[in-house]
Each structure stands twice: as C-alpha cells, then as structure tokens.
Amino acid sequence: MTAAHVHHPDLTRNQSLVYDVLNGSDAPLSAYSILDALRGEGFRAPLQVYRALEKLRAYGLVHRLESLNAFVACSHPDCAGHETAGFAICEKCGKVSEFAEERIAAPIRDWAKREGFVLAGSMIELRGLCRDCREG
C-alpha cells in the first residue's frame, strides 16, 4: 500500500487493505479470496475481511453482488449518492459493469409508490455476455 493513495478520510489499515485488493481486481472477489490475498499482510480470519467490507459498504466504496456472493469496488467517483445501482455480470469473462440509470431507477420507485411499499434499498443484477465476449 502506498501511503500517497488515500481512498477515504477515515479508512483504517484493514479497511484500506481490503479496498485496495478489490480496487485492483478486474472481477468480483469473494471474502475468502480477499483473505487469501491479504495473508501476507497478516490477515488470518474471515472476520477481519467481513468487518472491513461492512464498513466499506456503509461508506459506499464497495458493493456486494448477491448473486455471486462476491464484492466489487464502486466504479463511481463518489458512490454514496446513487441509491439504485445496477450491475451487469458477464458470464464468460466475469467482468462487472456498474450502472446508475435514472431511467431504470425511476420506474422502480414508481412501482413502490403505487404499491405502498416503502423502498429501503434495491438490488439489480443482470447476467449475460459483455460486448467484448459476445463476439469471441
């Protein structure tokens, strides 16, 4: 970890290490993969990873992909804003594209309003082939 690259005002050492691993990966990582990547830094137990992930998610720096049981760094400059992010997961190469489209979020909010459902959060995950892979 280079001290010059600070990701968030209040990241602890463990949080920063976990974030760096995720940010340096071009595919989602499971908590145990992160653990293995950080054994050299002294990590020994899953909870060290899960606790850091919990904070990073609260800060909006990391997202969990429910359909993969895996985690990704947010691809937006300041993620805390976008409530209704979505993810397109390529089933061939494993890469994930994060999007935050008002055209998708708005009709979901509308549906919730019509149904009287108090929306607290949403999960949108698409499966398929990314542009690079569909041709190959």
Place this chain on the structure above:
Amino acid sequence: MTAAHVHHPDLTRNQSLVYDVLNGSDAPLSAYSILDALRGEGFRAPLQVYRALEKLRAYGLVHRLESLNAFVACSHPDCAGHETAGFAICEKCGKVSEFAEERIAAPIRDWAKREGFVLAGSMIELRGLCRDCREG
C-alpha cells in the same frame, strides 16, 4: 400429497413435494428449511431438495431470491413467460411480492442494447416495508 392436485405435467414425486412446501408457505424458504419440512416424507439430504429446486426453477415454477438465499413459488399462473421478474421483500414480516412490470423491464433491455450486453437474465430484489407493515 393429494394425487388430485397436479402442478405440472412432468413433476416427479420429489419435485412435487418441494413445490407443495413452497407453495404453501407465505414467506420464502431456505433449502434446508424445505428439507426439514420433508423429512417425514423420507427426505434425508440437501441434494434431494436442491435437485428438485433446480428443475422447478427451469420449469418457471420457482424463483430463487439471491439476497436471501431462499426460494419462493412463482405467483403467476404461467411464469415461464416473464423474463424480468422482480421481488419486493418486506424486512418486517418477510412476505414477498412478485411483479413483472414492462415499465421496469423495458429500460433494462434498452440499457443492455445500448451497451452491447447480451442479456440472459435479470434479478431485481427490493427491500423495504410492505403496505401492511409500514403502518404498524
């Protein structure tokens, strides 16, 4: 199991038992909960449940809720049609409402088309409070 109540042309005994348990529940069930519910019918191992669930999902009779690691019976008469179903999960009472809104599905297809992403499936899960619970 009453032989009079047939759910699908080709359901085997195990598949039918699993479906009945899910269909009779008003909240999602984990595979292990289903297993426990069917021990009286001779079920002894998780694979008996998972294999039935796999087929039922392929038939469109059952959905998996990724954010809960749980399963629900499809609430639509003939589910096989709706590609982009969504689920609203109440965090208080646990009930799930399934919806299939073209107004939500269409902008997702549009996004995929613009991005060159070949859409194979989508998962939409909303968290919050259902109408009944938000007042209580």
Place this chain on the structure above:
DNA sequence: TCGGGATGTGTTATGACATAACATAACGAA
C-alpha cells in the same frame, strides 16, 4: 489526568448454504 464509552482488532468455534463424486434405480425409445 483520569476515566469510560465507542470503535477497531484478533482468535476460536460454529452455523448456514451449496456441490462433488459415486452408486443405484426408473424410464422410454430404438
């Protein structure tokens, strides 16, 4: 400066979810 709560950390053990691998049985078409 001395608490004392809040937060972060380390460690062990356990719980919850899902599948691999192999053997056997049932079924239907050639």
Place this chain on the structure above:
DNA sequence: TTCGTTATGTTATGTCATAACACATCCCGA
C-alpha cells in the same frame, strides 16, 4: 431387450458468514 437419459440416494466436502469473547486504541468530557 438394450441402451441412453433422467431421477434418486448417500457420504463427504467445499464455500460463505457470524457468534462469542478478549484485548487494544482512540477521543472526549469530568
């Protein structure tokens, strides 16, 4: 009948996540 396909049973293992407890650190107010 014979053979491929599908379903099933069983044991063991793999993967993901948290409970419970102890200790350290930090900050702030008495």
